[in-house]
Amino acid sequence: MTLPINAQNVSIVSIEKINKLSGENVKLCMQCGTCTAACPMAEEMDFFPRKVMHLSQFGMLSLMNDINTYWKCASCHSCSVRCPRGIDIAKVMEALRQLVLRTSKNYIEPSQMPAEQISELPQIAMVAGFRKLTS
Ligand code: SF4
Ligand code: SF4
Incomplete structure:
Protein backbone atom coordinates (compact mmCIF):
# COMPACT_ATOMS: atom_id res chain seq x y z
CA MET A 1 0.00 0.00 0.00
CA SER A 104 -17.09 3.14 18.43
CA LYS A 105 -15.86 1.96 15.03
CA ASN A 106 -15.99 -1.80 14.55
CA TYR A 107 -13.77 -3.81 12.21
CA ILE A 108 -16.56 -6.32 11.67
CA GLU A 109 -20.29 -5.88 12.10
CA PRO A 110 -21.79 -9.01 13.71
CA SER A 111 -25.29 -8.02 12.59
CA GLN A 112 -24.12 -8.02 8.96
CA MET A 113 -22.73 -11.55 9.08
CA PRO A 114 -24.70 -14.14 7.10
CA ALA A 115 -26.57 -16.68 9.26
CA GLU A 116 -24.87 -19.61 7.47
CA GLN A 117 -21.46 -18.19 8.35
CA ILE A 118 -22.41 -17.73 12.00
CA SER A 119 -23.75 -21.29 12.23
CA GLU A 120 -20.52 -22.70 10.78
CA LEU A 121 -18.04 -20.76 12.91
CA PRO A 122 -16.83 -22.24 16.22
CA GLN A 123 -18.57 -20.29 19.00
CA ILE A 124 -15.41 -19.72 21.04
CA ALA A 125 -13.60 -18.31 17.99
CA MET A 126 -16.57 -16.10 17.22
CA VAL A 127 -16.77 -14.67 20.75
CA ALA A 128 -13.01 -14.10 20.77
CA GLY A 129 -13.27 -12.38 17.40
CA PHE A 130 -16.09 -10.10 18.57
CA ARG A 131 -14.08 -9.14 21.66
CA LYS A 132 -11.10 -8.23 19.53
CA LEU A 133 -12.79 -6.64 16.55
CA THR A 134 -15.80 -4.79 17.95
CA SER A 135 -16.17 -1.92 20.40
S1 SF4 B 1 9.79 -3.30 16.72
FE1 SF4 B 1 11.66 -4.40 17.32
S2 SF4 B 1 11.83 -6.07 15.79
FE2 SF4 B 1 10.40 -4.55 14.95
S3 SF4 B 1 11.63 -3.20 13.68
FE3 SF4 B 1 11.51 -2.27 15.73
S4 SF4 B 1 13.33 -2.99 16.83
FE4 SF4 B 1 13.06 -4.33 15.04
S1 SF4 C 1 1.83 -10.60 17.38
FE1 SF4 C 1 2.12 -12.18 15.77
S2 SF4 C 1 0.61 -11.64 14.19
FE2 SF4 C 1 0.84 -9.84 15.51
S3 SF4 C 1 2.39 -8.57 14.50
FE3 SF4 C 1 3.46 -9.87 15.99
S4 SF4 C 1 4.11 -11.69 14.85
FE4 SF4 C 1 2.54 -10.63 13.63
Missing part, protein backbone atom coordinates in the same frame (compact mmCIF):
# COMPACT_ATOMS: atom_id res chain seq x y z
CA THR A 2 1.34 3.45 -0.92
CA LEU A 3 1.60 5.99 1.86
CA PRO A 4 -0.72 8.91 1.02
CA ILE A 5 1.39 11.50 2.83
CA ASN A 6 0.41 15.14 2.44
CA ALA A 7 -0.17 18.12 4.67
CA GLN A 8 -3.90 17.35 5.02
CA ASN A 9 -3.81 13.75 6.10
CA VAL A 10 -0.75 13.72 8.32
CA SER A 11 -1.84 14.45 11.84
CA ILE A 12 0.77 13.99 14.51
CA VAL A 13 -0.83 12.66 17.66
CA SER A 14 0.77 12.09 20.99
CA ILE A 15 3.18 9.18 20.92
CA GLU A 16 2.60 9.09 24.66
CA LYS A 17 -0.95 7.95 23.95
CA ILE A 18 0.29 4.83 22.16
CA ASN A 19 2.92 4.23 24.83
CA LYS A 20 0.41 4.64 27.64
CA LEU A 21 -2.14 2.28 26.09
CA SER A 22 0.43 -0.35 25.14
CA GLY A 23 2.75 0.00 28.12
CA GLU A 24 5.61 0.00 25.62
CA ASN A 25 8.02 2.64 24.31
CA VAL A 26 7.70 2.74 20.52
CA LYS A 27 10.63 5.16 20.35
CA LEU A 28 12.97 2.27 21.15
CA CYS A 29 12.34 0.67 17.75
CA MET A 30 15.45 0.71 15.55
CA GLN A 31 13.64 -0.44 12.40
CA CYS A 32 15.51 -3.71 12.05
CA GLY A 33 12.51 -5.52 10.54
CA THR A 34 12.82 -8.63 12.71
CA CYS A 35 9.15 -8.30 13.68
CA THR A 36 8.06 -8.43 10.04
CA ALA A 37 10.30 -11.43 9.34
CA ALA A 38 8.83 -13.29 12.32
CA CYS A 39 5.20 -12.43 11.63
CA PRO A 40 3.05 -15.29 10.29
CA MET A 41 0.40 -12.80 9.17
CA ALA A 42 2.70 -10.35 7.37
CA GLU A 43 1.62 -11.39 3.88
CA GLU A 44 -2.00 -10.59 4.77
CA MET A 45 -1.19 -7.14 6.10
CA ASP A 46 -1.45 -3.80 4.26
CA PHE A 47 1.60 -2.50 6.13
CA PHE A 48 4.20 -4.79 7.63
CA PRO A 49 4.71 -4.60 11.42
CA ARG A 50 8.01 -2.71 10.96
CA LYS A 51 6.23 0.05 9.03
CA VAL A 52 3.46 0.24 11.64
CA MET A 53 6.12 0.66 14.30
CA HIS A 54 7.76 3.40 12.23
CA LEU A 55 4.51 5.34 11.84
CA SER A 56 3.73 4.82 15.53
CA GLN A 57 7.10 6.32 16.46
CA PHE A 58 6.00 9.52 14.77
CA GLY A 59 2.40 9.37 16.02
CA MET A 60 1.12 9.20 12.46
CA LEU A 61 -2.08 7.36 13.31
CA SER A 62 -4.10 9.02 10.57
CA LEU A 63 -2.04 7.11 8.00
CA MET A 64 -3.08 3.88 9.66
CA ASN A 65 -6.82 4.54 9.92
CA ASP A 66 -7.85 2.19 7.15
CA ILE A 67 -5.12 -0.41 7.15
CA ASN A 68 -5.77 -3.97 8.21
CA THR A 69 -2.44 -4.67 9.93
CA TYR A 70 -3.48 -4.39 13.57
CA TRP A 71 -6.76 -6.20 12.86
CA LYS A 72 -4.94 -9.05 11.11
CA CYS A 73 -2.45 -9.33 13.96
CA ALA A 74 -3.04 -12.69 15.62
CA SER A 75 -1.45 -11.59 18.93
CA CYS A 76 0.89 -14.56 18.63
CA HIS A 77 3.84 -12.64 20.17
CA SER A 78 6.26 -14.18 17.66
CA CYS A 79 7.53 -10.65 16.95
CA SER A 80 7.60 -9.62 20.60
CA VAL A 81 9.88 -12.44 21.74
CA ARG A 82 12.37 -11.67 18.93
CA CYS A 83 12.50 -7.87 19.06
CA PRO A 84 16.10 -6.90 19.87
CA ARG A 85 14.85 -3.77 21.65
CA GLY A 86 12.49 -5.74 23.88
CA ILE A 87 9.32 -4.11 22.53
CA ASP A 88 6.12 -6.12 22.90
CA ILE A 89 4.83 -5.30 19.41
CA ALA A 90 1.66 -7.33 19.99
CA LYS A 91 0.76 -4.83 22.72
CA VAL A 92 1.34 -1.93 20.33
CA MET A 93 -1.01 -3.62 17.85
CA GLU A 94 -3.58 -3.98 20.61
CA ALA A 95 -3.20 -0.29 21.50
CA LEU A 96 -3.81 0.66 17.86
CA ARG A 97 -6.96 -1.48 17.81
CA GLN A 98 -8.14 0.15 21.02
CA LEU A 99 -7.65 3.64 19.60
CA VAL A 100 -10.07 2.77 16.78
CA LEU A 101 -12.54 0.79 18.91
CA ARG A 102 -12.78 3.66 21.40
CA THR A 103 -14.28 5.76 18.62
